[in-house]
Amino acid sequence: MSITEIYLLAMMMIFAVPYLVWRLLNSDNVAPLVVVQIVGGVLLGPGVLGAAYPGYHAFVFSPQVTLALNGIAWWAVMVFVWIAGVELDLRQAWRHRGESLVVAGMALVTPLLLGVGVALVLLGWQSDWIGPRAHTWQFVTGVGMGCAVTALPILVLFLEKLGVLRSTLGQRLLRYASFDDLAIWGVLALILLDWERIGRQGLFLCGFGIAAWLVRRVMVRLQEGDRWYASLTWLLACSFLSDWAGLHYMVGAFLAGVVLDAGWFDRARMDALREQVLFAFMPVFFLSTGLKTTWTVGAETVFVAAGLLMAASVAGKLLGVGLAGRMLGWPRGDARVIGWLLQTKGLIELIFANILLDKQIISNQMFTAMLLMAIGSTMLALPMVRNSHLVPARAPAAIPGGPLRE
Template sequence: MTITETFLLALALVMGLPWLVWRLLRTDNWMPLVVVQIVAGVLLGPGVLGAALPQVHDFLFPPGVIAALNGIAWWAVMIFVWLAGIELDLHQAWVARRETWTTAGLALVTPLVLGALAAALILTQPGWIGAKGQHWQALLGMGMACAVTALPILVLLMDRLAILRQPLGQRVLRYASLDDIAIWGVLALILLDWERVERQAGFLLLFPFVAWGLRAVMRRIGGRDRLYLGMLSLALLGFAADWAGLHFMVGAFLAGAILDKQWFDEAQMDMLRDHMLLTVMPVFFLSTGLRTQWDMGGFEVIGGALLLLAAAVVGKLAGVALAGRLLGWPKGEAGVIGWLLQTKALIMIIFANILLDRQIITGTSFTALLLMAIGSTMLTMPMVRRGLAELTQR
């Protein structure tokens, strides 16, 4: 077959298999479609399909097909990160600053510390730090991966739970949005490249002027022109950030963060997010799965994933519980918020992909982080549903 035919066959498998599993097994209450797509990507990767049926794997995913899939995945995930940046509402965070900063801070720092401790234990073994990574970069990167909240997936899950536009949902968005800023800031620190420090300094110095100019133009236009200009700025800022050595995802997030949410139609942006999840994000999840490796053996990888999962979940729940006690929240509310904020999925996978791209972590570390993200997100829906039911009964 031609490379085009192979690409379309692989695409049909990527789009069809997760949807059939999700629909036929009715997994939505414990494994949303996005999680099924991630799991399917892992199963189709070299660690499972490649090991069991190497000829089938090589036939479906030759280098040309993988290159085409990666191109779609890059643009899809850039748009998703851009949407996450737009979701930031710093004005509301400032209005409720004591509650927001206390909760967001504790929800970030506590799992970061526990995750770093778990990573310190894991990194005592060889094979977890990448060829170009230093110990502190891998330690901080894996620790921050435990603290990440997947804002786009969080929005999707809260919409399914019918709490997105309620006061509780809006509070959770504020907490997650502030943590998003910290996450990308820490990533920029980890990726700091002293060989390109002049480029990075230039990017950071010029960015405020670019942001001011873009915002000025956005105020003067409307309708679809704002979306077109948003896509253009997304591509250019992604290029500039990557050229400076900060990675194009940092640029994608900044491209969205400098825009005001009210400049865009809320229903249309929600629809764009849903359509992205339906049409192109499965390609990103497949390309992620194709990067999983089991070089050290399943036991070591799964053991590392479980340790990181425990640090992430316990850290997030403990941090939010402490915030709830300090702020005097009603009983049970901290548990619901904590379980929502420990959702990992997309943003953590992006974060880990970047660390792997820059060879800060190895494929083994990436696989453990990916499994941790899957486990974390699978826990969210059942635990939050139970918590919301208990809150309603009180």
């Protein structure tokens, strides 16, 4: 078979297998298609399919095919992260900064501290978890932030399924997640600081500030059709320069989106673009992520690490939001719903862990454990919220900063 034919066979597996499993199991209420696709990427990776059928796995996912798939995956995740940055409504979050900072801060710091504790325990257990180029502080901070991540795109998907996206509850959750997202990317940039490239990184950050100011002035003068092309060019330039500076191209992609206003683009068209990227391209990213999973330290060890991370992540979010709820006088039970919804990790956790792995902050084993933690915690969110009976399938709007019920 030619490389083209093998590539098409791999693409068919990437799209067909997770979809068939999702449809046959009817798992949408527990695991949406995007979660099944993430799981599918792990199953098609070397840890499962590669272990069961090594010859077939090496034939389908040869270096040439993997390189072609990675090209699609890079572009898909760049556009996806850029969209997440554009949709980050910091003005709305800042208008309600008092309440939002309390909730977002507690929802971030508590799982971060518990995650740091787990990272230190794992390092004391064995040294296979840390990447070859990482300092200890980078590793433990990266793992801790991995436990604190909230996936804004997956949160939007879950809020749509619950029918509360446009309600006051939904908008509150988006504000909390927006502050956390900004903090997470800021800490990630700090973790990635490379003292050998500190001159480049300083030049990039200073140049980015000037360039962002100029881009904003130009964008408001363009027609919307031209803004799309200009913004994608801006995305590519930021990603290239960010990677050149040693920060990672996905950091540049996020920054390229953050400085643009969502109001400059038609909402329906932006929603359609996000859905099409998620539908037509991101499954390739999930597969490329699965190809990085490994079990060389033993599957049992990796699952134990994933369980500890998941306990820190879930307990940290629920505890942090619970404390914030008490400080703000929320009715009993409301913090539990918000805590579980802020628990969703999914895509952003994959992106975050991929960056740490690419920069050799974490090992392949730690990457696998973080990926399993992201899958498990995300799959828990919807069932736990629905079982609370506080948010029915079509929930009423909530009082700003107050109870979830009418």
